Each structure stands twice: as C-alpha cells, then as structure tokens.
Amino acid sequence: MDLRYSEAEEAFRSGLRAWLAGAVPSLPPKPPANDWPARRAYDTGWQGMLHQAGYAGIDWPVEGGGLGASPVEQLIYVEELERAHAPYVGVNFVGLLHAGPTIAVEGTAGQRARFLPPILRGEEVWCQGFSEPDAGSDLASLRCRAVRDGDDYVLSGSKIWTSHAEVADYCEILVRTGPEDSRHRGITWLMMPMDLPGIEIRPLRTMAGSTEFAELFLDGVRVPVGNRVGEENDGWRVTMVTLSFERGTAFVGELLQSMELLRSLRDVVVAVGGSGAPGLLGRIGHLGAELDAQWAVTRRNVSQAARTGVPGIGGSVFKLAFSELRQRLAQLGLEVCGRAGLVWDELAGGPWSAAEGGPGNGELVDTWVNGFSRTIAAGTSQIQRNIVAERILGLPKG
Amino acid sequence: MDFERSEDQVALAEGVARLCAGRFPLESVRVAEGRPTVADGKGWAELGEAGVFALRVSDADGGLGLGLAEAAVVFEELGRALVPGPLVASSLAAGLVPGAADGSVMVGAVRRPAGPGPILIEDLGAVDVLIVVDDGAGELRLVERGAVTGAPLQRSLDPLTPMWRVEALPEGDLVGGEEDQTRWGRDGNVLTGALGVGLALATMEMTVAYARTREQFGRAIGSFQAVKHLCADMLVRAESARAAVEAAAVTVDQPGVGDPVRAAAGAALLGCEAAQANARSCIQVHGGMGFTWEVPAHLYLMRAQVLAGSLPSPADLAAVVADRY
Numbered sequence: 001m002d003l004r005y006s007e008a009e010e011a012f013r014s015g016l017r018a019w020l021a022g023a024v025p026s027l028p029p030k031p032p033a034n035d036w037p038a039r040r041a042y043d044t045g046w047q048g049m050l051h052q053a054g055y056a057g058i059d060w061p062v063e064g065g066g067l068g069a070s071p072v073e074q075l076i077y078v079e080e081l082e083r084a085h086a087p088y089v090g091v092n093f094v095g096l097l098h099a100g101p102t103i104a105v106e107g108t109a110g111q112r113a114r115f116l117p118p119i120l121r122g123e124e125v126w127c128q129g130f131s132e133p134d135a136g137s138d139l140a141s142l143r144c145r146a147v148r149d150g151d152d153y154v155l156s157g158s159k160i161w162t163s164h165a166e167v168a169d170y171c172e173i174l175v176r177t178g179p180e181d182s183r184h185r186g187i188t189w190l191m192m193p194m195d196l197p198g199i200e201i202r203p204l205r206t207m208a209g210s211t212e213f214a215e216l217f218l219d220g221v222r223v224p225v226g227n228r229v230g231e232e233n234d235g236w237r238v239t240m241v242t243l244s245f246e247r248g249t250a251f252v253g254e255l256l257q258s259m260e261l262l263r264s265l266r267d268v269v270v271a272v273g274g275s276g277a278p279g280l281l282g283r284i285g286h287l288g289a290e291l292d293a294q295w296a297v298t299r300r301n302v303s304q305a306a307r308t309g310v311p312g313i314g315g316s317v318f319k320l321a322f323s324e325l326r327q328r329l330a331q332l333g334l335e336v337c338g339r340a341g342l343v344w345d346e347l348a349g350g351p352w353s354a355a356e357g358g359p360g361n362g363e364l365v366d367t368w369v370n371g372f373s374r375t376i377a378a379g380t381s382q383i384q385r386n387i388v389a390e391r392i393l394g395l396p397k398g
Numbered sequence: 399m400d401f402e403r404s405e406d407q408v409a410l411a412e413g414v415a416r417l418c419a420g421r422f423p424l425e426s427v428r429v430a431e432g433r434p435t436v437a438d439g440k441g442w443a444e445l446g447e448a449g450v451f452a453l454r455v456s457d458a459d460g461g462l463g464l465g466l467a468e469a470a471v472v473f474e475e476l477g478r479a480l481v482p483g484p485l486v487a488s489s490l491a492a493g494l495v496p497g498a499a500d501g502s503v504m505v506g507a508v509r510r511p512a513g514p515g516p517i518l519i520e521d522l523g524a525v526d527v528l529i530v531v532d533d534g535a536g537e538l539r540l541v542e543r544g545a546v547t548g549a550p551l552q553r554s555l556d557p558l559t560p561m562w563r564v565e566a567l568p569e570g571d572l573v574g575g576e577e578d579q580t581r582w583g584r585d586g587n588v589l590t591g592a593l594g595v596g597l598a599l600a601t602m603e604m605t606v607a608y609a610r611t612r613e614q615f616g617r618a619i620g621s622f623q624a625v626k627h628l629c630a631d632m633l634v635r636a637e638s639a640r641a642a643v644e645a646a647a648v649t650v651d652q653p654g655v656g657d658p659v660r661a662a663a664g665a666a667l668l669g670c671e672a673a674q675a676n677a678r679s680c681i682q683v684h685g686g687m688g689f690t691w692e693v694p695a696h697l698y699l700m701r702a703q704v705l706a707g708s709l710p711s712p713a714d715l716a717a718v719v720a721d722r723y
C-alpha cells in the first residue's frame with residue numbers, strides 16, 4: 001500500500017497545475033444557473049480550451065482520440081481541476097463520460113471519426129435517453145419502440161429525466177427492437193440527432209427550480225441504421241461497456257469540494273462559538289472522518305482499476321456511502337446558517353455569508369436541495385443495496 | 399500511488415489468519431469465558447514468535463522492520479479471530495519494554511485517570527507489566543505487575559476480556575516522554591481501529607452465511623430486502639472503515655501524504671463504530687439465536703465495547719478530526 005505519487009505522476013500534476021493557473025482566471029464569468037444556452041456555451045468553451053492545451057479526453061481510450069491516461073492520472077486530473085476551481089464536464093457529462101467512451105470502443109471506424117472529435121473539441125453535446133416513465137430502476141423493461149424501415153429505424157415512445165436535453169445535439173438512446181417482453185435481449189443502442197422531426201422536448205422543473213432535465217416524446221422519428229452502435233438487440237451489452245470505463249473517479253470533484261465545504265463550516269462554527277458549538281463540531285469531526293474514509297475508498301478504487309481495469313466492489317461502496325454523506329453534510333450546513341437557510345438569495349450578515357468568506361447561505365441551500373438527487377440518479381440507494389447484497393455478498397435474489 | 403495490498407501484505411494477512419485458525423479457534427478460546435484470566439503466556443509467546451508484536455521493530459533490534467500498514471493488516475486478522483489479550487499495548491510497547499517484542503513479556507496498558515473514580519484495567523491477571531499512559535503529563539510510565547494491587551470484577555461485559563479493579567496506580571518508571579505518548583495515542587488509534595475492522599468483517603461474514611441458509615416463509619431470509627439491506631450496510635461500513643484504517647496506517651508510515659493524527663483519530667472512530675454497528679445487525683439477523691449465549695454474536699459486540707472503552711470518547715476523537723480538518 002503506497003500513497004505516494006511517482007515522479008511521472010507528479011510531473012503530470014505540476015504541468016496540469018501550471019496550465020490551470022493561467023487558464024482558469026481567463027474564463028468568462030459563470031452564467032446564471034438556469035440559463036442553459038449560456039451554460040452550454042460556457043462548458044463547451046472550457047472543453048475547447050482543454051482540447052487546445054492537449055488535455056481533452058484524458059481518460060478516453062487512445063482509439064477514440066483520447067490520451068488513454070492511467071486511472072491514477074485520471075484521479076490527479078480531477079483532483080487538480082477541483083483544486084483550481086475549474087469547471088468539470090458540465091452539460092456534456094454524457095458525451096464525455098458515457099456516450100463518447102462507448103463509441104470509442106463499440107463504434108465503427110467511421111462512427112468514431114464522425115462523432116468523437118466534436119465531443120473532444122467542445123462542439124457537440126450529448127444527452128442520455130435511457131429512463132422512461134415506466135422504466136426507471138427496472139431499465140430493462142423499457143418500451144420505446146424502434147421499427148426497421150429501409151435504412152432507418154422509426155422511433156415512437158417517450159423518455160424522461162433526460163438531463164440537458166434542451167441543449168443537446170445528440171442523444172444516446174436505448175430502444176426496444178425485440179419483442180415486448182424480451183427485456184435485456186431486445187434492446188438496441190442508437191445515436192439520435194436531437195433536431196430530427198418528430199422529437200418534442202418538454203422541460204421538467206427540478207425541485208431546485210431548474211429546467212435541468214426534460215421529457216422526450218418521439219413520434220415516428222427516423223434514425224438512420226448507420227447510427228446504431230453494436231448489433232441490433234445487443235444494446236444492453238453496449239451499455240454495460242460504458243460502465244467498465246468507470247474507474248471510481250466520477251465524483252472525486254464533489255468529494256473534494258465536500259471536504260472544503262466542511263472546513264469552511266468548521267471555521268464558521270468556531271467563529272460563532274456559543275453553547276451549540278461543541279455538538280456541531282462533534283458532527284463536523286465525524287463527517288470529516290467519513291469524508292476521509294471515502295477519499296481512502298476512492299484511492300483504493302483507482303488503484304484496483306489500475307491493476308484490473310475495474311474498480312471492483314468499491315464503486316458501489318462509494319456511491320452508497322458518499323451520496324448519503326453528502327446529504328448529511330448539507331443538512332449540517334443549513335443548520336449552521338440558521339434562518340438564512342430559508343432563502344436562496346445570498347445574504348450578508350453572518351460568518352456563514354459568502355461576503356465574509358463563508359460558504360454562503362444560498363450555496364448551502366443549493367447543495368442541500370440538489371443533494372436529494374444523489375440517492376436517486378444513476379441507481380437509487382435501494383437498488384445499490386440490492387446490487388451489493390446480491391452481486392457482492394451473494395445473497396439470493398428476492 | 400497504489401493503495402492495494404502488496405503481495406507480501408496479502409501473504410502476511412493469510413499467514414496470521416492461518417495462525418489464528420490453528421492456535422486460537424473460537425471453540426477453544428471460549429473455554430476460558432468468564433475467568434479472571436483469559437489470555438495465556440503460551441499463546442502470547444506463539445504470537446510473539448510469529449512476529450505479531452515485533453513487526454515494527456527494526457531489523458537491527460531483532461524485529462521485522464515493517465510499517466504500521468503491515469501491523470494494521472495483521473491486527474485486522476487478530477480482530478476477526480477475536481484473539482483475546484492486550485494486543486495493542488503489547489505491540490506498542492515493543493521496543494520500549496524488553497521482552498514485549500517476542501511475546502515473552504505480556505504488556506497491558508491503562509490511562510491514568512484525570513479525576514476520581516474506579517480504575518479498571520483489562521487482562522490484569524495475565525499481564526507481566528503495565529504501561530500507564532499519562533495524557534496530562536505527556537508521559538509513559540512502566541509499572542511492574544507485582545506493584546499493583548487489584549482484584550478481578552465478578553462479571554465483565556466481554557467474557558473474554560476480564561476487567562480488574564485497582565485502587566491506586568503507582569508512580570512507575572518513566573519509559574517515554576511526550577513524543578512517545580503522542581505516538582502511543584496515534585498508533586494505538588490505528589491498531590484499535592484495525593481490530594474493529596476485523597470484528598466488523600467477521601460479523602458481516604457470519605451474518606451473510608446465516609442469511610443464505612436460514613429459511614422462513616419457504617425461502618432464505620437473505621432474499622428479503624429488509625435483511626439484504628442490513629447486510630449491504632454492513633459491507634459499506636466495514637469496507638469504508640477498512641480503507642480509513644489502512645490509509646491512516648500508510649499516512650503514519652509515509653510522511654507527507656497527509657495528517658497522520660487526524661487520519662488515526664478518524665480510523666479509530668470509524669473502526670469501532672463499524673464493529674459496534676455490524677455486531678448489532680449480526681444479532682438482529684440471527685433472530686432468537688442472536689440473543690443466545692451460544693451464538694458468538696454477542697462476543698463481537700462486547701469486544702467492540704472493550705475497544706471503544708480503550709480509546710478516547712467518540713466525541714473527543716471527532717474533536718481531533720474537526721480541529722485538524
């Protein structure tokens with residue numbers, strides 16, 4: 001067990017850190033949270049900068065135009081971005097973390113040449129059309145139909161919770177090509193241009209008030225057969241391939257940001273003092289120990305991925321533990337800012353305020369509200385527990 | 399950076415697990431349940447021979463010259479096997495107290511109490527010498543067993559860790575200053591956390607094995623989600639604590655990778671918590687069997703209580719983490 005970085009890893013880190021020190025301050029001001037076109041422009045602009053500097057697709061396989069970095073370099077990359085308060089993948093998280101890597105491995109040479117460079121350059125944005133109104137946790141029951149007609153698949157059905165659909169150019173979509181009850185065996189993975197006739201996008205407001213995701217209605221949408229990745233009815237396997245790219249680094253930025261937030265809450269509690277301080281500090285210390293533990297779990301996952309290619313059981317351990325930990329951290333944050341936690345507006349007037357160097361009551365409210373999605377998106381905590389119990393502990397299916 | 403165990407570390411854990419299975423099978427350890435003396439000098443010497451206490455003593459001094467990381471790996475196995483006796487104290491005393499490293503001298507430990515109140519000491523009947531840890535003065539003092547008058551309590555919570563009551567602690571001889579006392583606290587936190595992780599893994603494995611075979615309503619109880627989710631939480635707790643403990647150990651061994659004092663306090667906190675919470679779930683999933691004397695679930699719970707009792711309070715450990723965050 002070695003937690004020291006090699007000379008090569010340190011060199012990679014210092015090169016990146018030096019570049020970030022120049023690049024991050026040159027970014028335009030952050031756009032308003034609910035101005036999605038502006039956020040798209042901001043995030044893709046940043047991606048373009050990464051591309052020019054040679055840092056685009058660092059975790060992508062080489063055959064997809066990526067740098068094929070080791071899991072450890074990937075960890076350093078996310079760590080340095082967070083340290084520099086740089087943007088991460090933003091509205092194109094699907095393109096950069098899911099669809100792109102899938103096309104890189106499962107796509108044809110022609111598909112790779114057409115679709116991958118625009119993602120890396122920050123020109124095209126992707127969304128993910130997996131979930132449906134009646135197929136959430138039970139994704140394999142999805143019903144959105146695709147019927148072959150000449151050189152096209154004709155799609156009808158609906159998708160839901162499609163993040164950033166309004167600003168996306170393409171959708172990685174799972175459709176039913178087999179018989180209705182074919183489950184995993186009758187699903188196909190398609191690349192659907194979002195500007196085709198027959199697609200209606202109806203934005204959905206999250207409980208944070210933002211139109212971050214949408215419902216998609218598809219009525220006779222013609223997607224060329226050439227946009228199919230993998231074979232017909234082999235889409236489930238293609239989807240699983242994406243998961244094999246997960247090296248346990250997807251939430252590293254949020255973990256490190258949580259540690260920073262905890263530090264700043266500690267400072268606020270110490271500054272305020274009073275009879276409640278020891279109790280709050282006890283909770284802060286406990287959360288600190290738990291965050292440190294998940295940082296240790298992360299480094300273990302990355303090390304395991306470096307040896308075997310996958311992070312093993314640690315991925316589920318991290319997802320379950322961290323999503324709930326983040327919610328408790330945010331709950332504590334709200335308590336610390338007291339009645340200022342009843343509004344989103346950033347207020348001045350307390351050590352918690354951004355004006356006085358604190359975390360900011362509005363920011364804390366945002367973290368608290370958005371924290372609720374963490375135990376739902378990408379597999380609910382209940383589903384994660386089922387997976388841990390059945391696949392890791394070998395308990396019988398219920 | 400490679401936080402996976404090395405081949406040597408894997409082999410070390412396997413070796414200790416084999417030693418425990420051969421020398422300390424639970425059936426034979428349990429024979430001494432409730433006695434005023436449980437740990438025995440012969441078993442201790444065998445642990446010593448295997449290098450359990452001498453791991454971190456330098457080659458030149460006849461030790462193995464390994465790090466706290468290896469010690470943590472070993473202590474997880476000792477915890478898992480529920481090996482009785484003052485393991486942490488004897489390991490920390492190797493190098494300070496002659497004979498501790500090879501197991502020929504069994505070393506116990508007690509914190510000098512800050513105020514009045516009964517003084518309870520684990521395993522006093524078995525130990526040869528005691529280290530008195532004085533956190534206030536920043537000292538470690540050595541007291542010969544013969545210089546202490548104490549009596550065993552009638553019933554100790556952990557039937558395998560007899561508690562003795564002592565009226566007063568003699569002054570003792572100074573064997574360590576502030577640096578040693580700080581090291582004792584920090585490394586003791588990591589090793590105690592490691593024992594806790596071992597307990598937590600043992601109860602998890604015991605629970606899962608039972609949930610696979612016990613049937614009710616015509617199917618294995620492990621197929622019920624309420625049971626499944628208890629088991630999944632046991633794994634998350636044990637693996638999170640294990641990562642925290644091992645990272646803390648490496649942080650002590652490798653200067654510059656983090657704050658060892660904060661990491662060690664967190665490791666103790668989470669290691670003990672995992673041991674306690676997993677033991678509770680173990681009892682629950684065993685149903686009525688879990689409440690019996692026969693099923694050893696309670697032994698793991700009580701040992702977890704003993705570990706927690708040997709540490710600063712959870713509030714104090716959390717305060718260390720908060721302070722150094």
Ligand SMILES: Cc1cc2nc3c(=O)[nH]c(=O)nc-3n(C[C@H](O)[C@H](O)[C@H](O)COP(=O)(O)OP(=O)(O)OC[C@H]3O[C@@H](n4cnc5c(N)ncnc54)[C@H](O)[C@@H]3O)c2cc1C
Binds near residue numbers: 132136382
């Ligand atoms: C912010 C956000 C962004 C998202 N973005 C996308 C996206 O871009 N693309 C996309 O395709 N999807 C996206 N999703 C959808 C997400 O993957 C689903 O919400 C999730 O899989 C749960 O499905 P569901 O909402 O239908 O809930 P359901 O599956 O209906 O679950 C409801 C409740 O029942 C529980 N439950 C269900 N089945 C079981 C079971 N077998 N055992 C125990 N409990 C069970 C669940 O845990 C949950 O508490 C997003 C979701 C969120 C919140």
